[in-house]
Amino acid sequence: MPMQYRPILSIDMVTSCSGSRENRTVRESxxxxxxxxxxxxxxxxxxxxxxxxxxxxxxxxxxxxxxxxxxxxxxxxxxxxxxxxxxxxxxxxxxxxxxxxxxxxxxxxxxxxxxxxxxxxxxxxxxxxxxxxxxxxxxxxxxxxxxxxxxxxxxxxxxxxxxxxxxxxxxxxxxxxxxxxxxxxxxxxxxxxxxxNIHPITVVYSGSKTPTTDVIQMVEKLRNRFPQQFSFIYSAMDVSAEQAAQAVKETDWPTFGQLLNLNQGLMDAIGVSTKKLSDIAYVLRHDSGILGAKISGSGLGDCVIGLGKHENPIGYPLLPLEMSxxxxxxx
CATH class of the missing domain: 3.30.230.10 (Ribosomal Protein S5; domain 2)
Structure with missing residues (x-):
């Protein structure tokens, strides 16, 4: 039986407490x-x-x-x-x-x-x-x-x-x-x-993880060498996030998926993709149940996310994750 959770705060509320207590000392687990x-x-x-x-x-x-x-x-x-x-x-x-x-x-x-x-x-x-x-x-x-x-x-x-x-x-x-x-x-x-709004997803774990701090240091070194190019890339990522938010509001998931595809290219441009991550993204992208795919996380490992549920074998280990x-x- 799945565990039931009592929310501290819903999106539409300012506070939601489980009732005040006369005694500040908590005695129950x-x-x-x-x-x-x-x-x-x-x-x-x-x-x-x-x-x-x-x-x-x-x-x-x-x-x-x-x-x-x-x-x-x-x-x-x-x-x-x-x-x-x-x-x-x-x-x-x-x-x-x-x-x-x-x-x-x-x-x-x-x-x-x-x-x-x-x-x-x-x-x-x-x-x-x-x-x-x-x-x-x-x-x-x-x-x-x-x-x-x-x-x-x-x-x-x-x-x-x-x-x-x-x-x-x-x-x-x-x-x-x-x-x-x-x-x-x-x-x-x-x-x-x-x-x-939320949408079904398919999540593939690449099998490895590079420490986030190491990835950030590598990207920052490249950004310091090519500041103007990175300014354009990060601006494109910012606009993509804004457009994706609007797509979520309108439940326009095909547009959200296309933005994932575009931003996979941007992640590759800043040097955080690998052959394996790219291969996973392409496999997901060509599945008829997936609207788009990209790296999720800092890169050089971690996960690749596909928007939608895959309809064909992926050939990589899947994580049993859904948006919540x-x-x-x-x-």
Missing amino acids: FRASAPGKLMLLGEHAVLHGNRCIVCAVNQRLHIIVHPRHDAKINIESELGHYQADLQNPLVDTTFRFVLTAIDQHKELLSQGFDLKIESDFSATVGLGSSAAVTAAMTAAIFYMADQNLEAIKIYDHSLTTVRTVQGSGSGADLAASVFGGILLYRAFPNEIIPLK KQGVTID
Whole structure:
């Protein structure tokens, strides 16, 4: 039986709480979860003030919280175990996003807790596990502290955490994890526009992932060498995101698919495609059930997304992913 989620915030609401509590101390266990994401358009352009399209997916990361009567913090996941006292410095590279979120909100916490982190997806497939765990942990902290569970507040605080850990970051994957659905997103100045429609997809994992920071460094080196060309390319990505958003609003999915095809060429132009990624995109593109295909993510690995459901064998491993309207939740 599929798990039922109670949304923290729907797209059309400012707040949606599960009821106020007279006592700020949480005594019952609960679950916070957030979806993974797929970047659809504008992955690299968004780092330079341009717009992108990002969506949440139906595979999620879960944090099960068991409040304690002392100040101890215990964290368990497939990646390892961590234990500390809430009043002490919280340092561990494995759980740095979770611990940074806790550390930045210590003044809200009056008790310790046990955390169990579970994920529907691997951290190696480029679905934004860092953003998802940060969004879920921030929501859990606000719930324990009896704070208003406003999506924009969760996003803002989570973005501070991510940038504290990473030093930078567009926040697009975080926006998808918090708000759900398809979003038109800009980092600088910050703009988040939810788009209500979604569409079936086919997602192929390439079998490898190059660290995002390594890909960005490579692209930036090339951009510094050819700044004028990259200006044109990123401008084209920005316009594509705007046109894609309009296509989603009008449920004009063939146009959205054509924009995916065009932007696959732009990703190739900035050097983040490979022969295998290109081959996957072409196989998808020539399937009668697919309206368009491109790399999803920073490139040199990760996934290729096809808009629609494939009707013929693809010949590559598929990920069981769908777009999802559900963002961060507490239940």
